Every structure is written in structure tokens, then in C-alpha cells.
Amino acid sequence: MLRVQNKRRAKRQNMEESNMKAKKIISLLLALALVVSLFAACGGDGKGSSSQAENSSDESNQTESTGGESSEGEAESTGKVDGGGYEVNYMYLVAQEGTNQNKVNEAVAALAEKELNMKVNMIPMTFGTLNSQLSMMLAAGEPLDIFPAFSSNFSTYIESQYVVNLAPYLDDLQGAKEVLGSDFDCGYLGDFFIGLGQMKERGYPAGLVVRKDIFEELGYKVEDFNITTDDYSSFDQIGDMFAKVKEKHPDMICLDGTSIMGTQDLSYMDNMGSNFGVLENYGQTTEITNWFEGEQWRTFCEIAQEWFKAGYLSQDIAVNQDGGETKLKAGNCFSFITNVKPNTDIEKLAQTGYEVSVIQMGEAMKNTNAVNSMLFAVANAAEDPQKAAQFLNWTYTSQEFNDLINWGIEGEDWVLTDDGLASYPDGVDATSVGYHNDFGFVYPNQFAGHPWAGNPTDIWEQYDVYNEGITTSKAYGFTFDSTPVANEEAQLNSVVEQYRKDLAFGVVDDLDAKIKEFNDALYAAGLQTVMDEKQKQFNEWLEKQ
Template structure:
């Protein structure tokens, strides 16, 4: 088991993992396909206006909407086009704010802790319980029940309430991949130049000969990219992290026994292999402290590969993001995971003045192809053009590419409903059916469970400090794991790990019993 490694990031370290593209002719589940930019079966102007009729919309309001990802110079232009739709419907406009993956945790915490306006909050799996228990975001249960018509149709009620802590809902999930497996993503040209194909790689150990040859051809490059908080040995986690990683369920567990991941053979083996790779110069010496994401490192030409979860179209997505043709080698089996179902939930901040109006706008997003295309792809003719208008397939305008584009998030995995947006060239129009098949993977015994940490907040804080002290050094191969892992585990025990595991086990037992 431990040789098949690489995948789910612990808690908030989960990486981007969705196609970021849509199809104007793709059908909603159980619905008719409709062109993007028109009224869809999941929404439309008539239903939006009707829903808005039961609250006061007389005061103009600007919705501060944060997202996690790259920012672009034409954001204001895209906002203006979105506001042409939102202002007549809700007397609202939108102010989009982007935070990089390296800074979002700190900046969101600062905004949520202070008096700054922040209406729509991207809540990454593992952060929701803390935000909710700290009073930084609101319980959305009643708002979903009252205004969530379109999101119920898109996500399905079996998934809609997954961002649940003690019966309170901290966010609305998006349509994305709900299952997870693991892979290593590689630059195809360098892989083939070295005489290998993706079919030659089946485990983390198989990467050694590949890295040796590619490093020989390109000694200036890093073989395996990582960054602070997402170092290779951490990215090689394949288990259910149960929200925070302090007590996990392993994929082969059929009983629901919560264990310390840092004492498992999987983690020890990962760390040992990464330590050997680091000694050979395959990993950056600055990996434990750098903030640049993995794909930006490949885009800059400084890195060859990285670990990632997969899903339909992930190789094309990452090719678009990096500017190089990418291929991946699967390293694990697939299971339906809470961490993917609840990977991002759209929450509402405590300082939101009009939660009901903001909720209505969010629900409208789930049914508006126009807004989905604007938010994710930008403005037609300027940021994208049709490669096949009949099939809803788009591409870059002449002279525009991933290096010089002025807008284009390519982040369908954060969009409320990417299935009603256009499909980027290279993807099949049937991609959303492929997603639904991918999402049918078998669940773990813990799938659907989210830990309520309110009884162990002090211990979680202490454990986080301990892990932060050790994990990036271990995960990047900067220290000998034979010495560092036992030292970290001893410190985790002193910080209260056993108490957290006991609390988590009790909650999980109750969850399993209630199934």
C-alpha cells in the first residue's frame, strides 16, 4: 500500500483539481442542454427576479467577492460586464478580489477577523469549522433552504449540505470532481526526451530513474516542484484527512479507526523517498520556504513535475496553466472523498450587510451561463474566441496565450457551476458526463464526515504550531526523516494529539452509526 502514494493534500493544502471549463451545450443532470449566455434550466432572469421579490433591494449594495488564484489586469472590465447583469436583477454590483494560494489563509483571516467588508468567502476544506466556530462566517442552512433552488439542481441535495459542522452549514459546494486519486504531472517533452512515457511510472519509487535522466539533460531544473505548505511528502498523502490531518482514516480501513498519519508506513516511506531525492538535487533547497505555486514553477521553466490529484481533463487544464503539454501517471486507486466534495464552499462573511441578497446572487450564479463565462473566461473577443461555436468550444484570440493573457481564471473548480460555461479547446463536449462517472467511485467509511473541532480548539492550535515547525522540512527532504519524524510525533503527543484523535473517533463513530 505505502508504495502507491501521492495525492490528497491535508486539509487546506489541497491543490487545484478541476477542469476549469464548461460547455454551452452540455446538459444539466436530468435537464436539456442550452446555449451558454441564455436562460438555463437551472436559472434565468425570470426566476431571479421572482426570488428577489420577498426582500428589500432598494439600497444599492456592492458584494465583495474573494477568490483564490491568479489576478489579471482586466478584472475591472470583467466586473463591469458582470454588473450589467447583476445590477438590474438585484440592485447589486460585484467587487472581485483575488488572493494567491500562498497568501489566502493569512489575508482571509485578517479580513474575517476585522471590520472589512467580505461577503462571499472561498472556504477551503479544513478551514470551515474554525471560521464557523470563531464567528467569522455565518450559518447558511436557512438561506440554502429558502433560496438555494438552482444550487440544489446543480450539486444535488446529497452533496449540497456536505459543508456541515454540528448541523450548521459554512458553505455551498461547487460542481467539481468529488472523487480523488493521485498522480504525478510531468512535462511531456522532457519525459520523452529522457526516453520514458507516463506508462513507465506507477509509484513514487519509479520516479527515481526518470528524474536521474531528466536532471542529467537539464541540470538547472528542479525535478519535483513544491512550496511551503505543499511540499512533496505532504502532497503524497493518500487518505481521508478528516478535516485537519490530526487523526486520519486510511483508504483500506473498513472499520473507521482514526490513526496518527505521521506514524503510518505511508508517510514514513514518502518522507524517506523524498529525502533521497532531495539529496540528489531533485528538489529545490528553498522548497520549504518558497511561496510560488507548483504550476507557476513549471510555467517559468524551472520545474519538471509535481504531485496532484486528478480528474477528467486535468492534463489539458494543467497544460493551459503552465504553457507546456503535460501528461500524468496515476499512482493510486480512486475513492469518493469528503475533501473533494467539500474542497471549496462559498461562505458568507460575518460583516455581510445583506446575507439574503448575497445568497440570492450566489444561487443565481449557479444558473447563469453568462456570469459563469465572464467570471471564469472573461469577455468574448477579448479574452477568448470560439473554436467551435456550435459545440461551445473556445480558445485564445490570435496573439493571446497563457503567458500574456490579461484575463482568464481557468478555475472551474471554484466556479459555482462550471457545467453551463464554455468548454476550452481540447476537452470533449461530453466532459461533464465523464465527471459524473468519475464521481461514482466508491466512498470510504468516513466519506461525508467533517470534524467539529470546537471542543479541542486549544489542542488544534498547539498541534498546528508543532506541525508547522517540522512538516515543511520533512516534506521537502531537508532533514533526515528517521530523526525528525519521531521527534515531531513526540511533540504532537505532548500538544494533545491523543485527545483530538479521541474526540474525532467519537464523532466519527456517531456519524457511522447514524448512516
């Protein structure tokens, strides 16, 4: 039986509305492409004025249960029952669809039926398929209960009534709230509760990942390095190391990949959902400034220019599309820069085939983006949002569920070792396994599941300690609503695309002139307007704290 929402949507076929829908889809696709690429590189941004969120919340509450008129009290209504219970359409990310995908789907369905009396239709998506299909599915109102929502689209999702406001269902999310702690509240955009983040690291400091064999061949230890933004001359330690690598291995590229200090959006400042107005000094200020004309960004560009002119960087690094992991794996790259965390060395060994050492390049900072860059949201197409919320809550508390979606079928795709780690069964490896993701950073609660072999047995405890010890931005909990400045941000993104990489990687000749040209273009595209709007919303948020 078709939902009322879909019937009404089907009747809207005049040309003006069709064109508007097409524009929304195109906008969503562009935003998804940007955020998915960033999120994938991290492992592994948010947006909200109270008035806009309240209006969107009211509109969503009118349609979230049936697609027609309802009230918040109708959150208690029961949706369609399929067999023994409600059927949840659950979308989640996978590295690739393995040969045992159907077995995993069946195992999750059996588990949910046993523990929740619910049925589950699993919808696995790679980053690529999510980027191309999610927007279309939401716009068409296709069957979907739970899906991964990226922060660049929050305002659009609310305005388009693609997501349910979960605020009426907080009682059904208490298990997840206990797991997430204070990070639970980062799911709000104003008064609209969009969804739940993942249990993972809460800070993304920049780090230099180096080949351990060459690093030790040159007599280095990680303890020899103390890279800090309190003293930019400390970055000379890296330049001196590159010089020794070049001397010992003349044909080796010292640094390659797609990242450098000036592109590390999550590391040195709180970008508050976009780079157009930030809180510098790891978010330890309340004044929004333009990072691209500040001393720090200029210094990073100057350091990169020195490295580029010295021949330490790949000559095509500013246009290269291959990540550092790919470059290191190819065998002629010494290092790359990425976001690091407690077990980066284990992760990169699996990704590159080389043992690596990790040199942190600054402090770790916790901000809202670290929590809500991706949230599990309930789609407005859900037949029963309350039951969808109950299922979502369960995904944060079930060890078996998190192991299933990450490692696959126990006994076939993985076994439990004597020390409590997950590992390949005898005779199975990465090339022959039927299902294996190692995608805990995009799953509800990897801490509930088993760590993979090679990690310390106490890795989740290490994450807890790490998360508790990092610097917290003064804007932690604030989510910027970019709706009033959407046109300006679109133009600003085009400017950044034109200038930033050449400057950040130091491949330009006249750095001063090019930085000025870049900033002139930013202000001409509306940067000051965005910064003023962001400061206004932030000040209003601060007054309520």
C-alpha cells in the same frame, strides 16, 4: 441607515472585548493563510458536533435577518431595496484584476437585474487580498452578502456569528441542490448549513507531472507506469526514470517544487479536516490513527530520502517556496508532484509553457474535504439573507454568469469556437487580454460554462465519469468541529511546521530518530487529545447514518 447589528457592535468598546476581537482576527488570518495556500496549490478542509452547531445555529438565527431579535419565520422578511431590487454584495476570487474588471462587474449587474431584478456589487479578491482583508471585513460587519469561506474557519465563523445558517432557506437553494447532488449536504456542520461547494473534481490523487519532451526522449509512455500503494516497490519505477534523466541531462533537477508524497494531505488518507488523526487507506476504515507514525508515511519518507541522496531532488527542496509549475517553467526541472485530475496536462501546459505527461501515484478518493474545503456562505451582514440565498442559487444555474466571472466579456476577452469552446479572440492573448481567470475550481459551477480551448469538448462529461468512479471515504459527509481542541491544534501545527518537510523530503540523516522525535513532539502537544475528540465525534456521526 446603519443596521441594528452594527449599532450594537459599535457600542462594545471596553478593553476586554476589543482584545478578544483582535485575537479572533489574528487567529482567522493565520488559518486563512494556511488554507488559502493549500487551496491555491490544488488548482486547487470541515468541523462539527451537533451540540455546538445547534447552539451556534440558535445564536445565528437570532441575528441573521436584522442583527436583532428574530425567529426562523422571519426568514420571509424583505431586506433593503436599492432601486429596482435588492443589492447583493458578492465576493469572489480572481487571478488578478484585469483592465476589463469594471466591464465584467457591469455585465453581471445587468444580467442579475434582468433575470432576478437584483443589483450586484462585485467584490473581486485575489487569494492574497482575501487572506488579508476578509477577516477584517467580517469582524467589522462591512456590507457583504456572499463570500468564499474556508473550512478551517467554519467553527470560528459560526461562533463569531459571521455567517448565516442557510437551513431556513433550503427552498431557495433547490437549483444548486440539483446541481450539486449529494455533495450539497457537505455544507452542514452539525445542524448548521454553512454554504455550497463548487462543481469540480471530487478526488485529489497525487500525480507526477513530467516534461513530455524528455519523457518521450527516454522512450517512456504513461502506460509504462503503475504506481500503487498496494506495492510500494512500484515507486521504484519513478526512481529508475530519474536515474535515466540524470544520466541524459546531468545538470537537470529531476524533482522540484513544494510537494512530495508525505505532504499530500488530500491524496492517501482522509485527514478529516486536519492531519491530526486520519482514516488511512483512502478512508476505508473507521479507526482514527496517527498517519505520521504509520507504515505508509514512514515508507514515503524513506523513498524521498533515497531520491534526495541520489541527487534527484533539488538540494533546497525542503525550504523552497516556489511551486513545481514555477520550477518547470524555468527550464531546468523535469518533474513535480501535485494533485491531478482529468485535464491536468492542459492546465499545466498553460501554466508552464511545456507539454507534460501525468503519472498518477495512487487512487483517487472522495471525502468531505474535497467538497467543503471552500464554501460560498452568506454573511451575517447581509440585509436580506433570503435574497442573498436566492442570488447564490442562481449562480449555480446561470451559464452566462459563470462564463462572465471566469472568461470575461464575450467578444472582447473570449469568443466561442465552432466546437463550443471558449478561446481568445483574434489578436488577443494571455498578455493582452482584459480579463481572464481560468478559476473554475473556485467558482459555483464551471460545468455550466464553456470549457477553455485545448480541453476536450466533453471535458465536463469526463469529470462526471471521474467523480463517479473514485473511492469514497467512510467519513464522507462528516465534518470535524475542532473548537474543543483549538489550542491543541494550534500547538500541533507548530510542531508540523518544524519537522514535517525535512522528513517528507528525506533531507535528514537519521530518519528513524527524527520520526520518533517528531511523533514525541506531536503527542506532547496534545495529539492524543485531538484524536480522541475526532474519534468521539466521528462515532456519534456514524451512529446516525
